[in-house]
Amino acid sequence: MTSRDAQGDAPRKVTELPLGIAPTVILVEPQLAENIGMTARAMANFGLSDLRLVNPKNGWPKKGVREAASGATHVLDRATLFGSVAEAIADCHYVLATTARERGQMKRVFSPDDAMAELVAREGQRTAVMFGRERVGLTNDEVSLADAIVTFPVSPDFPSLNLAQAVLLVGYAWRQASGRAHLPFSGELLSPPATREALVALFGNLEAAxxxxxxYPPEKRDIIARNMRDMLHRMSLTEQDVRTFRGALRALTRKGT
Amino acid sequence: MTSRDAQGDAPRKVTELPLGIAPTVILVEPQLAENIGMTARAMANFGLSDLRLVNPKNGWPKKGVREAASGATHVLDRATLFGSVAEAIADCHYVLATTARERGQMKRVFSPDDAMAELVAREGQRTAVMFGRERVGLTNDEVSLADAIVTFPVSPDFPSLNLAQAVLLVGYAWRQASGRAHLPFSGELLSPPATREALVALFGNLEAAxxxxxxYPPEKRDIIARNMRDMLHRMSLTEQDVRTFRGALRALTRKGT
Known part of the structure; x- marks a missing residue:
């Protein structure tokens, strides 16, 4: 199967793309450059890279799409154009259709999490998620070409999800389902926790000061001191914190005497 | 505490908002009308409604913000303006700061899921999530006013998440953590599953035809028939499906004879 490169270059085999990695994203007759650009950005955010466009409205490439992609031009540059959903999904082994409403089709209906778990389980298969037109979504005929449906747990009071936002949620759910959802940094303490010896010394300094x-009112001294030890315990102080705290206490004591 | 209504109306008490429900979203010096409108839309998608803006750049209201909200004007209409982060969080009991990079601050760092589970556990408290400027995020001073940090499991190759997309992920994670993530429709079969009697009758019709x-090549008849029964089993046919299938078979048989 060949398709026209979205940038207008020579046809290339889309089957050269790696199998069993991230799902392909198919936008069917998308209209707004912003949504296509934001889709590319959302895909890049979560490591998706194969974008296919079925008959973008008012032609392609669109003015403003690269700006909206905000640097995710590698996704736009390898995007491919197709004349129909059937052609866009031809080399896929499993296809999901996103819909916001019941279509009377007897297909499995997945949440994004369950849908992406299903895709991740299909290792070695090319999988795709289709997204419909901004206003009217996919036609029932297009939905009937999919294996199952994905829908989003939106508020019934305001269910209208933007196209690129829907792609973002699929990308996010895929990243989680595929075990790639690592945070860019952790909250590991930069200094080790204080030893209890250091903490008890701090209690001593504070209470002496x-x-x-x-x-302290004499009759309440012990209970207040214990309450303050509780407060200090809740701070989970590090070695550095204890040094800072004792230094501050020394400065205050100097000032006060 | 009072604040100016974002639409320029008289001051109103923000403490009238319900406690312990969805988290407040605070945008600090947001610049683009599209991002603020899309934030309102993303909030409405997942049932968040309290939007606070700290010093939006180039004034407020912004041209185009209502269009970008795409109908989520109820969120914009009740949005409140503040002159500083300290004022915007004054009535909150627990505040999270979103950051894309390590700040050298010794705070807990949450994924969106864990962060929202923490907020949901704080029933009866007013909680908030702060989002920084489009290009530079929150300052370290602003982050230091938060109880903990939320960060997103983005691809290290393309970590730059759009502001409204970040809000969307927080809203989605909150909806899941709070047990509200119901799909708008289910995949329940519209017709009951076929009885095995109906299915076995279909096998009989098909094999006779x-x-x-x-x-069938005579020596392979039984194995091919069993393979086709397997295919039919994998279809999980409903009563209606069996009727349709048997009708189609009758039509083909009429045509063929």
Missing amino acids: LDTAGF | LDTAGF
Whole structure:
């Protein structure tokens, strides 16, 4: 199977794309350059790269699409154009259709998470997710070419999801289902937790300073001191935190005497 | 605490908003009308409604923001304006800051799912998620006003997430964590599954028709018939499906004889 490269270059075999990796995204008759560009960006955010366009309205390429992609031009540059859904899905082994409403079709209906788990389980197969036109979605005939349906758990009060937002949710769910959802950084402490010896020394410094300052009503001294130890425990202080805290306490004590 | 209504109306108490429901979304110095409108739309998609804007760049209201909200004007209409992050979070009990990169701050770092589970657990508290400027995000000082950090499991090759897309992911994760992620329709079969009696009768019709048509090589008849029964089983036919299938078979048999 060949298709026209979306940038107007010579036909190329789309079967050269790697199998069993991220799903292909198929936009059927998308209208707005912003949505196509934002789709490319959303795909790139989660590691999807195969974008197929079926008859974009008012031609292709569209003015403003690269700006909307905000740097995800590698997705736009390899996007491919097709004349029909049947051609766009020809080399796929499993195809999902996104729809916002019941179509009376007796297909399995997946949440994004379950849908992406199904795709991830199809290792070695080329999988695709189809998204319909901005206003009217996919036709029932187009939906009937899909193996199953994906729909989104939107609020019934405002279910209208933007096209690129729908693609983003599929990309996000795929990244999670495929075990690639690593955070770019962790909350690992930059300094090790304080030893209890350091913490107990801090308690001692603080309580001595407050004794000197006449802070405690004598009959409540012990209960207030224990409450403050609880507050300090809740801070999960690191070694560095304890050093900072003791330094601040020394400065305050100098100032106060 | 009072704040100016984003539409320029008289001050109103923001503490009138319901507690313990969806998190507040705070955009800090957002620049583009499209992003603010799309944020409102994304919030409405997942049932979030309290939008706060800290010093939107180039003033407020912005031209084009209502169009970008695509009908989610109820979120824009009740949006509130603030002069600083400290004021915007004043009545909140727990605040998350979204950041795309490590800030050297010793805070917990959550994925969207874990972050929203944490918010949902804080029933009765007003919670908020802060999002920074389009290009540079939140300042370290602003991050230091948050209890913890949320970051997104984006591809390291293309981590730049659009502002409204980030809000969408938070809304989606909140809807899932809060147990509200119901799909708008299910894949329940519109007709009950076929009884095995109906299915076995279909096998009989099909095999008789193929016998008559001379389809089977005699030595392979039984194995081919069993393989076709397997194919039919994989279709999980309903009562209606069996009726349709048997009708089609009758039509083909009439045509063929």
